[in-house]
Amino acid sequence: RAYCDLHRAALYGDKSARARVECSRLGAVLATHFRLDLGVSNAWDSSSTRRLVTSAVLPGMATFVHATHGHRWTRLRNLIEAFDDADALAKDPAGFGAHVLEDARTQEEDEAGASAFADGTAK
Numbered sequence: 799r800a801y802c803d804l805h806r807a808a809l810y811g812d813k814s815a816r817a818r819v820e821c822s823r824l825g826a827v828l829a830t831h832f833r834l835d836l837g838v839s840n841a842w843d844s845s846s847t848r849r850l851v852t853s854a855v856l857p858g859m860a861t862f863v864h865a866t867h868g869h870r871w872t873r874l875r876n877l878i879e880a881f882d883d884a885d886a887l888a889k890d891p892a893g894f895g896a897h898v899l900e901d902a903r904t905q906e907e908d909e910a911g912a913s914a915f916a917d918g919t920a921k
Contacts, residue, residue, distance in 0.1 A: 800822060800823075801859050801872075804819055808842065808848055808851040820837070832855065874902040878898065
């Protein structure tokens with residue numbers, strides 16, 4: 799859940815996800831290891847926070863999740879199916895859900911293309 803919440807918090811501005819991260823063990827790691835003070839006004843919206851999250855924290859979490867739980871839990875579609883509701887995301891009036899679903903679709907298409915290229919079946 800923390801992996802999903804961090805995506806939502808840093809990349810999509812989801813306030814409830816931000817609150818969950820801030821009061822979680824992940825929030826404590828961000829504060830101590832990465833010296834990130836999420837209690838500061840607009841900390842989530844700063845370019846330095848987004849850069850840190852996208853270049854260090856999320857890749858590290860993806861590596862950890864992959865090593866401990868397997869590749870399937872680093873795929874956005876699987877996270878949506880396990881922890882969210884695709885229909886509710888599609889109807890999200892703020893548009894966050896549409897972004898998440900589009901990112902999942904793009905990830906699947908990119909991986910399918912890479913697989914086809916690697917297998918020699920690309921057109």
